[in-house]
Amino acid sequence: MQNPLLLDALAQPLPAFDAIRPEHAEPALDEVLARNRAELEQLLARNEAPTWDTLIEPLEDMSDRIQRAWGPVSHLFSVVSTADWRRAYNACLPKLTEYSVEVSQSEPLFRAYEALAASAEYQRYGAVRRKVIADALRDFRLSGIALPAAEKARYKDISLRLSELQTKFEENLMDAIQAWGKHVEDEALLAGMTDAAKQAARARAEAKGLKGYWLTLDFPSYDAVISYADHRELRRELYEAFATRASDHGPQAGQFDNGALMEEILALRHELARLLGYANYAELSLATKMAESPDEVERFLVDLAQRAKPRAQADLDELRAFARERDGLDDFAPWDAAYYSEKLKEQKLGLSDEELRPYFAFDRVVRGMFDVVQRLYGIGIDKVDGIATWHADVSTYVLKDGDGVPFGLFYLDPYARAEKRSGAWMDECINRRRTPGGVQQPVAYLTCNFTPPLPGQPALLTHDEVVTLFHEFGHGLHHLLTRVDEASVAGIHGVAWDAVELPSQFMENWCYDAATLKHFARHWQSGAPMPEELLGKLRQSRSFHAGLGTVRQLEFALFDLRLHRDFDPARKSEHGARVLELLDRVRDEVAVMKPPAFNRMPWSFSHIFAGGYAAGYYSYKWAEVLSADAFAAFEESEFSPEIGYRFRDTILAQGGSKDAMDLFVEFRGRKPSIDALLRHNGLGETA
Known part of the structure; x- marks a missing residue:
């Protein structure tokens, strides 16, 4: 009922x-x-x-x-x-x-x-x-x-x-991810992986009626191996399976191949753009975005790449030297990067993701996230029962204004499972609008793919998963806190696509804020707060290898932009050849470590081939500029409550009812600056 x-x-x-x-x-x-x-x-x-x-x-x-x-x-x-x-x-x-x-x-x-x-x-x-x-x-x-x-x-x-x-x-x-699995009977092969990851792998094996462990390409399972498994060949095997999903290479070569689909999608998008009088699909895509032209976007991305690449090269050189010194590794490969990055972070900062995980019990993180929002925006959030859902793991929450009046609701579906799309996202269930019968209040879906809880303990998140949860809730707040009565510009509707990530990336900042972390980062068994020393290390980790992370995102964004801007319909291409050639050129320009020839990243790049980010993936980086600058306003005011209400009333409440740049200027008093992003990522010295 x-x-x-x-x-x-x-x-x-x-x-x-x-x-x-x-x-x-x-x-x-x-x-x-x-x-x-x-x-x-x-x-x-x-x-x-x-x-x-x-x-x-x-x-x-x-x-x-x-x-x-x-x-x-x-x-x-x-x-x-x-x-x-x-x-x-x-x-x-x-x-x-x-x-x-x-x-x-x-x-x-x-x-x-x-x-x-x-x-x-x-x-x-x-x-x-x-x-x-x-x-x-x-x-x-x-x-x-x-x-x-x-x-x-x-x-x-x-x-x-x-x-x-x-x-x-x-x-x-989805089929490629579900179809691949590795049965491991010898626990020694999983040395280095956390006990929690091994227990999860054992539970997956038991569900299949198998002894031992079952590894999959769902991200929590993949990450547990690629970041922690000492066995290098196991890491390489999973890397190859993950990097060749739905492609013509790897262990499932040709079974779920997206190559021909990519070519047809690109050709049809180009034809569509030309029908409408645009030179290419990138121009058509930008017709509803803040950026004025593909060349303007390219200049932004290239400029940021020039700032970040020297830092990224230094990050990689440090990682290679560390692997050589630690294990005598002279042939550093992509399946080594996450593993040695974790080891180096542990040595350099005295920090590991697994050391943090006990402080991020899922329910406490959720409550802490709600407390942030309640403090910032003057609202209440309560769990409600008796609402039908699609799975037992799903919970529902109602939002209330300062007088306790409900004005929105959302479903939270947190854990990975079979027959569920990978990744994390927010989507609308019901949109706000005023009707003759009154205001129809908004309802949202928040979906993640975290590792489910093991018997006898709560689900324990990595810090990256905490960031993901806050990010998606930021999207949800954009949908739920709108006060616009016209549906087509309420919430996320009518918002320029390259501004739609602003509220979500803004929320990520609180995952590094000391006062916020002190409030909810508590050990799941003892209840003790995260020690000051560990808290400091976590905050330092934000800029750890930020150069490598930045050029990776810029690689995706430039590839996407040029793929849609420079498509040549006269050139025939099979098996994604033109896609790989372009990606190689982008990597030559931006990346500091190129993956092996079998890597088929575009074949699983659903953001641009199946989602709404075609010729718009740059939005993540552009929105990082907006969100960092917005958070800087809080820092400058020493987190004055007035700033939170102003962000609520300008950015969140007004949805797509005004031009995105006008709303940002209304909040910040000026156009956005890149300085805060460079400072938060420790890239300022490369400017």
């Missing part, structure tokens, strides 16, 4: 996850799409001049109806990706894509928006409603509204095919 008091307070029904079945998905979506089409036809048949109430509000109702039918299907496809849910998702997706293109290319609807923008009523609208209409007119143009009939049809065909290809890319990657 769902909690009726909570539902009354939030003023909308939540998905009944205990009753949703894959076989219900397609009929439910068919019904919604048919109803929407009929209502849209009636709406556009009116002869009267359009107004906000007669045009925008009905369209928002239709959009909300689709979100409630499709949202749970899309979510369950990611977190319970059984064969049945895949069939349901793949049956629904083409229908939804076709409907979306149909609406976005409706000339009568476009003309209605134009008429509203030219009306006397429009002149009385505030900035928020004007932005809703301006964004809609822009999106019509980006959907090919001005194209001739034949080219419109081609746009639709491309859109349908791209949705199919991108879904298949993600499915191949």
Whole structure:
């Protein structure tokens, strides 16, 4: 049973996850799409001049109806990706894509928006409603509204095919991860790995009816080997399997190969951009972002690379020298990097991830994260029971304002498991909007893939996992703390993609803040706070090998940008040859250590081939500039409460209702500076 008091307070029904079945998905979506089409036809048949109430509000109702039918299907496809849910998702997706293109290319609807923008009523609208209409007119143009009939049809065909290809890319990657495993019977092979990691591997083996240990490519299992296993050949074996996922190389060569999908995705994106009058897909991608041109983005990335590369080379030289001195290793390889980095960090800082882990019991970290947010933004967060979820590990939390009135809810799904997409993400369940019945309050999904708790103890997180949790909750707060009443610019809607990471990366800063850590970093058994010495080492670790981490992200970002900017449709390429050639050139320019020839990173780069980051991966680095500069405002004010409220009211509450740069300037009093990022990462001396 769902909690009726909570539902009354939030003023909308939540998905009944205990009753949703894959076989219900397609009929439910068919019904919604048919109803929407009929209502849209009636709406556009009116002869009267359009107004906000007669045009925008009905369209928002239709959009909300689709979100409630499709949202749970899309979510369950990611977190319970059984064969049945895949069939349901793949049956629904083409229908939804076709409907979306149909609406976005409706000339009568476009003309209605134009008429509203030219009306006397429009002149009385505030900035928020004007932005809703301006964004809609822009999106019509980006959907090919001005194209001739034949080219419109081609746009639709491309859109349908791209949705199919991108879904298949993600499915191949999930299948490749699930299909690979290594059975280890001799515990000596796992020397160096933590007891917790070995217990988790033993539990996976037992679940398969096997003795010994079972290693997988889910990140917690992979990281436990690549960062800690003394056995170098075991590290190399897992590195090769991980680096060749869903590709034409490695232990699963050709079984789930994404190579042909990448080529077709790139070709179709380029064709789509040219149809719309852009020179390449990168230009099209930036049409909805803060950056003005691909060349501007490239200059930003190259400049940062020039600052970071000398530091990265020094980091690598130190790591190689350490491996040589410690173990006589003269052929340092990528599968050695994480292992020796952990050993060097332990020697240099007296710090290891495993030494930190006992201080990061999952429930205490969650509570500590809530305490930060409650202090910063003047809200309350409480766990609630009686709400249906899709798995026993999932919990639900309600957000309350200073008067104790609920205004949002989120689901937290923390642990890795079979048939769950890897990685971590936030997604919307329900969006905020004002309706005749009152305000519809927002609901979010927060999904991670941490190692589940072992018997007799709580789940213990690495510090990296703590950072991941705070990051995703930052996205969630952007969605949940919005005070915008128009759905299309509330929360993360209408926010420039290269600014959408600002709230999430801002939250990461608190994972290194001494006062915050003292509050929640306590030993799971004794309850003792993290010792001052250990706390200091953790804060120092933020800049440990920051050069290597920075050039790695810049490699991904430059590769993505140039891949979409420089695509040549006249050049035929098979098996991802052009992709690898470009990646090699980027690595020659940016990287300080090149991986082996079998490495197939792009084949699993779902951010750009299956997610929303195509020609936009640079957003992570750009948002780091924004978030570091925003956090610097807190440092400069000595963490004045007023600064927290201002961040809430300018960045978080206003969502996409204003231009992202205008909101940042409203908060900071000026445009962003890179100085704080360089200082936080210890790269200032390379400037």
